[in-house]
Amino acid sequence: MKNVAIVACGLAPFGVRKATWRELVQEASKAVFDDVQNLDKKDIDSLFVGAAMPERFAFQSHVAPLVAEQVGIVPHKVVTRTELACSSGQSAVRTAWASIVTGLSDIALCLGVEKMNMPNMLETQTSMACVLEREWDGVQGASAPPFFAMCAQRHMHEYGTTVEQMAMVSEKNHHFSTTNPYAQFQKEIPAEKVLGSPMIAPPLRLFDCSGITDGAAAVILTSEERAKEFTDVPTYIIGSGQCSMASNLANYKSLSTWHPLKIAAKEAYRSAKIGPMDLDFAEVHDCFTISEIIEYEDAGFCEKGEGGKFIEEGQSNIGGKMPINTRGGLLGTGHPLGATGIGQIVEIMQQFRSTVPKERLVDGAEMAMAHNLSGAANVHSILVFGRSPR
């Protein structure tokens, strides 16, 4: 398969922003074009927009041409939006990747965006109920926090995982996000503060949960052959895995083991011809603290049931076995649904270029992965990246 490279990246600051949906698009697009050398906007022939729910959050559908117009490009090869809830951004990158491999596209912009903070926040919260299976689960109140709370309870029951260990995930990721001026939360949140924060869905407290965030992120992709025209340090896509299993909660095999993640990870490592510990660091989907702990296990960074120990021993910190979520994760950076997956890839590219602040630099990193789950953890999506092509 032809190698594909990411040659530029850019962010709009994440947070509770006064900016509109389209202003977020403009900010990320300015950032990505500021980051690229020798590229005229008219050379972008394809556009892939990752957006989860603009129809509800911004009352706007058909968002791909709207983004094209805001950015100032005329996509004349391939143009679409991809929606996969919290993985919408990564889905845009995967789709662009395939389009370039086929030759349908030469140079593609991927832009992920979500404007979640609305004048009436009740409407944001209500809308989130339709990310889960609405007719059977959402209608019973099964939005994200109660679902992940059930996963946490089951994990605690089966493996002895503790709320203190979960709190450590939050502390670590909030510590990383103090180094990230694009993050929604830039203050230290020590574990004791997590444990004293308001209860949301037992055992998950406020600081066990990622935020409701506005933000945008963008990357530009092209073939390996052309990559060096646009950047000195391209980031190559070297592997991929994805799996969807069940939707209705009644059909889940387990809450504490995420089988679709295991399948996606196996395929990602197989296609990249690596094992999990060949990665130098990973961006994983810590929508809640328990998510990151289960992901340590089911992505293969530690044995099943030892995720709690993994954070406790500092193995997911810089200097540990597998540094995780160095930009601050969803917990520290915020979680603008469509932007999250691309925001993770921005971190990976900046790590490979060694342009992140020294406190969070994984020195000499050669390989990393970006993982997203979506909905009630029923879909898992992984891309593997390298400083070198396959």
Add this chain to the structure above:
Amino acid sequence: MKNVAIVACGLAPFGVRKATWRELVQEASKAVFDDVQNLDKKDIDSLFVGAAMPERFAFQSHVAPLVAEQVGIVPHKVVTRTELACSSGQSAVRTAWASIVTGLSDIALCLGVEKMNMPNMLETQTSMACVLEREWDGVQGASAPPFFAMCAQRHMHEYGTTVEQMAMVSEKNHHFSTTNPYAQFQKEIPAEKVLGSPMIAPPLRLFDCSGITDGAAAVILTSEERAKEFTDVPTYIIGSGQCSMASNLANYKSLSTWHPLKIAAKEAYRSAKIGPMDLDFAEVHDCFTISEIIEYEDAGFCEKGEGGKFIEEGQSNIGGKMPINTRGGLLGTGHPLGATGIGQIVEIMQQFRSTVPKERLVDGAEMAMAHNLSGAANVHSILVFGRSPR
């Protein structure tokens, strides 16, 4: 580029259905699996769902895994939903095509679905305002009918196109849909009835407009190498073109010439190595009668300004220069947004297999195209199909 084939197709009946969103999915999926030989559901490794606005019409996001569950498959290679308003279905097929060419997917299901008829139809109508650029245009009342009415007025002014010619498009497509048991409208609508129907947005009357439709459609794609395992008559994808230009109506170069269609068509023919008249028939996006007339011209089936004459002379009928919309088009079949693009491809496959009723058969057809516009005709998407691979 590796050749990709469509090996099975199926429809849920289009119309004002009592079925729910997920029942429509089940119907189309049953139909497509009934149509395929030697295929176990577990061999489907990828899923692409075309859906325009389930977040508003069905209060359900993250629809790809929901479809997977309804269908009874576990996509373990690639899974996403594509949204491109009225072209969402074709976008799913284009994305699946690329995924198979790259080898990321082996066998993919593409399913397009829309449930538009809601208990409160006012909500359907309001939601349609966010398909156009909502902040500047939708908010001024520029939903689809007024926009296409402006196109019609300008085309009449510049080229002398008449309301009688537009009515003939409706008559033709409604005639075709009398042969189609899956169509929303199965009665003859003579031109005089179109001209006497209630005014919607001058000069467009009720029967100049496609309906508000519930429906679903599905196809299965795989590589040329594997296609013959599953069907005796595969349909091959042999060309593609797509272009997005402007979003805000103030930025349109013209209302009567659709420049992005011209660009998409040029690329579609170039990539298929054909000229427009090498096609044996075409499915084009007749959301309104004027759309089909402009498409005759800008897709290259007649000279600019002669679209009215083209229908008047019967050139778009069976036996004419280019039979158009033999299944009944959007006008006769209805327009369930996400299902439309795949519904057109079902017709093309059934034409190639000679399984459509004799009255609408394009005998011996070897090549055809499917065209969709989306939003305010600012994005145009074309796929070209052949009975033989390239």
